[in-house]
Amino acid sequence: MVTRTVDLRSDTVTKPSKAMRAAMANAEVDDDVLGYDPTAFRFEMEMARIMGKEAALYVPSGTMGNLISVLVHCDIRGSEVILGDNSHIHIYENGGISTIGGALGVPVHRLVQAADSVSVCLSKGLGAPVGTVIVGSKVFIAKAKTLRKTLGGGMRQVGVLCAAALVAVQENVSKLEGDHKNAKTFAEGLNKIKGLKVDVTSVETNIVYFDILEGANITSQELCKNVEEHGILLMPERAHPGEIGLGQ
Known part of the structure; x- marks a missing residue:
């Protein structure tokens, strides 16, 4: 639950x-x-x-x-x-x-x-x-x-x-730097998950994009639905169907 x-x-x-x-x-x-x-x-x-x-x-x-x-x-x-x-x-x-x-x-x-x-x-x-x-x-x-x-x-x-x-x-301005550091740490963690890819060098603020690699056997919509069942909400990137953007 x-x-x-x-x-x-x-x-x-x-x-x-x-x-x-x-x-x-x-x-x-x-x-x-x-x-x-x-x-x-x-x-x-x-x-x-x-x-x-x-x-x-x-x-x-x-x-x-x-x-x-x-x-x-x-x-x-x-x-x-x-x-x-x-x-x-x-x-x-x-x-x-x-x-x-x-x-x-x-x-x-x-x-x-x-x-x-x-x-x-x-x-x-x-x-x-x-x-x-x-x-x-x-x-x-x-x-x-x-x-x-x-x-x-x-x-x-x-x-x-x-x-x-x-x-x-x-x-909240004083909290932004910590927010951005957390996003960087989060991106580094995502990049270690098999089937996902993150350009960690591009993560400079609180926005994190990650790609689902070919062969992962899951679509971005399916991934979003699966993690939602565990209380995590994600949003597929509109311009790139295989990409998911996160905003902390």
């Missing part, structure tokens, strides 16, 4: 912590579309400080944040965006743009100091329930705020969500 579930499908399946739920319940709120929500303002100021930028803007999703950023940067009709063929936005977001950062033992403001804008997902490794924050210059964020409203991303008492995001930033 399974008494505990280990969910490795994705880091997007995390649940809000007790501290996040308490912060959400007690958040001071107002109309953020009008610029009056104090919790949203405090969160955006803190994110701008952490990232070493002038201003920040909370948006509902990474896809919207990426699209807004592209529209601000490419404000002349006919502009082009150059991407790598394995770019996250090319594969998963059908044309959105994403700047992905991680805990590499380097202050984050140093990692992004050369970037004009940065999109930070709050609901993945940081574990907030929803949202992304864009950071950049005051001029950039002013334009981004107008586009957010145009795209339907303006929310009224959004401080309820920003309160959880603030807790995530304050409590």
